[in-house]
Amino acid sequence: MSLLDKIFSQIESEAPEPNPDSRIRLVVGLGNPGPEYDGTRHNVGFDLVDRLAAERELKWKRERKFRSKIASANASLVLAKPLTYMNLSGNAVARLQRFHKLDPDQVLVVYDDVDLPIGRIRFRPEGSAGGHNGIKSLIEYLGTKEFPRLKIGIGSAGGREEMIGHVLGKFSAEECEELEKVLAIAQDGVNCALSAGLDRAMNQFNGRSTNSEGESESRTNDH
Numbered sequence: 001m002s003l004l005d006k007i008f009s010q011i012e013s014e015a016p017e018p019n020p021d022s023r024i025r026l027v028v029g030l031g032n033p034g035p036e037y038d039g040t041r042h043n044v045g046f047d048l049v050d051r052l053a054a055e056r057e058l059k060w061k062r063e064r065k066f067r068s069k070i071a072s073a074n075a076s077l078v079l080a081k082p083l084t085y086m087n088l089s090g091n092a093v094a095r096l097q098r099f100h101k102l103d104p105d106q107v108l109v110v111y112d113d114v115d116l117p118i119g120r121i122r123f124r125p126e127g128s129a130g131g132h133n134g135i136k137s138l139i140e141y142l143g144t145k146e147f148p149r150l151k152i153g154i155g156s157a158g159g160r161e162e163m164i165g166h167v168l169g170k171f172s173a174e175e176c177e178e179l180e181k182v183l184a185i186a187q188d189g190v191n192c193a194l195s196a197g198l199d200r201a202m203n204q205f206n207g208r209s210t211n212s213e214g215e216s217e218s219r220t221n222d223h
Contacts, residue, residue: 024148024194026078026102027052028093030111030134033083041154042086042167044179045110045134048152049079051187066099067092075100077194089134090141097142104147108193109138110186112167116153118178119210121186123150123193123202148198152186181210 029049037043049071053060058071058079071079078100082092097107105125111134116122126146129136139145157166171179185208193201 022103022105024106024108024198025076026080026093026096026100026107027190027194028080028082028089028096028107028109030086030089030109031081032085033081037168039170039176040168041171042112044112044152044154044183046081047179048110048150048183048186048190049081051183052190053079055187066095068096070096086134086137088137090137090139093138094141104142104144107142107147108190108198109135109147109149110190111135111149111151112154113151114154114156114163114167116151116155118153118155118175119182120153121150121182121189121208122153122206123189123198124148125198125202148193150186150190150193152182178210185210 027049029045029047031037031043031046032040053071056071056073058073060069060071060081062068062083063070066080067082067084069081069083078096080092080096082089084092093107093109096102097104111132113122113130113132115130125148127149128145129139135149138147154167157163185205189201189205189208192204
């Protein structure tokens, strides 16, 4: 091991563990309920939390008081899929946040982003809605934009009318192959955020794509 490797290894080992009281405890995937929306670009948030539940062998249960499907073994981690449709996602998330007495920074929201190409993901600690109606609803109901999120790229398409069809459309066969790869990366990223904190996940996974092992990326100029 080189001297630099030893130094970096020491820095890594001395990094403070996240305060258990501030760790992410709720992971919300955004999407629209109903079989007609399965496999659509707007539902990649649902797709990712499905993977997180499956690897933990958790079953989804409909909870009417939360207007969501919930998968949880205990209160230390709750996975959620709002059933309110995208534009009212904040209503469901706010109910869950209040019930579990969580701060906004303990809620990680996963959703699609048209400003990122397919194959790319990006963690952020906060930000504006950036034109995403689900995030707009969360900001309204939570009363803050300061909650962490994971954006999964779905690519863009033309003007407003074309964009509506794009986000509600299904992935092509070629895109599905790419999606499987990026969802695996995103799954690892969320697990990293849960175990080591958001900063670690940002450092390790922002800039990662299905076409590269990693690259540097600025954290500025974000939505």
